[in-house]
Amino acid sequence: MKSHLITGLILIISPGIFAQEPGSNPAPKFVSENIECLQCHGRKTYFYHNEWTDMMVKERMNPYYIIDSALFYASNHRNFKCTDCHSSEYQSFPHSGLLRMELGYTCMDCHGGDENFADFQFERIEEEFIHSVHSTRHSEDFTCWMCHNPHTYRISARRDLIPDVVAYDNEICLSCHANINKFQLLTDKINPGILEKHEWLPNQKLHFLSVRCIECHAEQENDMLVAHNIKSKEEAVRLCANCHSQNSLLFTSLYKYQLKESRREKGFLAAMALQWRKNNLITAMDSIAEVNDRNESTDGSVASVVPPFIIGSGSNPLMNLISLILFFSGLLAVMVHVILRIIYKTS
């Protein structure tokens, strides 16, 4: 954070630096226009001239009103003037107290119905959000800004390394669910207890680093870039085979994990006995059967759901067929030999 602020200050002082940064986006459009705001709101302290005392006063900036200019100029909204979204009356100081009542824009005010943003499907995002627990369990206080800080948000998908995307997106969730100050803006609950609630999750740390919260906590739609229908915790994905299935090579890592863990806990021989408990298989296979049944009942056709790959079970029908053909060919050859031996009366 400190380094960001320092960078921010440098940027404010020297806007031309953007043009020299290798590999960066073109310089933001309104750097010079925004300097006036950021010279105070881009710093932890600010100065102003007190006309009553005719003295320069140094004050601490309210931390919630500090804008990290480095993050802002890297964000999606980097080409905005502050006054594009905020009242132009902020240009005078001290700011009028009434300005605090200013109604901020929401995403849909700008992005709704805009063909330029059609790919992002803002209307569907809004629809999903309305059905999500964020909307149904909270009042209108829960706005897009709770997750997407307009001063810093940047869409990271397909641009950054996957672990960076995961970390960035999870940070959005954790900004509330692991930060009691922000969390209590909307609830009276004391502690979100992220780690305790995920204690059941094997390899918790690795999952947190490799999987976005929304993968398990939101309803996934293939044609949506980012799922916004956050479900209640009871509806979150808890079945390992949902992700670790034949479609994703993840299933093999699940196999490795199960065996290693049970060996660590119970010792080698006991681990072998425990490695495939009945319910593991039954649950995995039942879930497939259930999906098949559900799909069959809704559209009348049988879904082609690939059963999960279970190590040790034949998952390749072609291989099963070839092996059966070879097996019965061998058996047939033996039978023919037997018959010939009977005919020719050889021992």
Added chain:
Amino acid sequence: MSEYYYFYPKWLRLWHVLNALLCLALIVTGVSMQYTTHVNSLIRFDIAVNIHNYCGVALTATYFLFFGGNLLTSNGRHYLLKRKGIFRDIIKQFHYYSLGIFKKRQPPFPLNENRKFNPLQQFSYVIIMYICMPFIFITGWALLFPEVILEKFLGFDGLQMTDFFHIVLGFIITLFLIIHIYFSTIGIRKSNNFISIITGWHRSH
């Protein structure tokens, strides 16, 4: 007058019976797992896996009896393949089984003290016992310790490839077992070879 050869010493008979029982258990449980579905399976999946694992470990142990016995006793010499004319001899033996036997010809390679196996037998035993068995042990143990398996093998997932090879080897051994049992019925009498592996004495005429 019949000639008798003491082909199967006690340790070998002990190994053979253990090997046979364990292999049968492994094949039955292996087949049950291979063709299992969520609706039915020959043996309940988790039970089949457990039996398969225990028997696999036990079979590895008995293999050392076979390997050590062959290393330390003269029985090992019967598994040394000769370099020259091996395939010619195998074909000759194959002709005997497919034609000669019905014309009541004499076996081309009669068994004696120095020849416990005919060439076809010897070749197939070497392939099964010294190639297939070690590889099925390696892949089997790798499946028990999957963390040692390469993530990727020839572009495929290492674990699934290991599983694939394990199943293919199991299948080859199963085919061998069927043929092995059947060919045991070929002898002076159909029961002759079965009695031999129990008493240790092979009757050659």
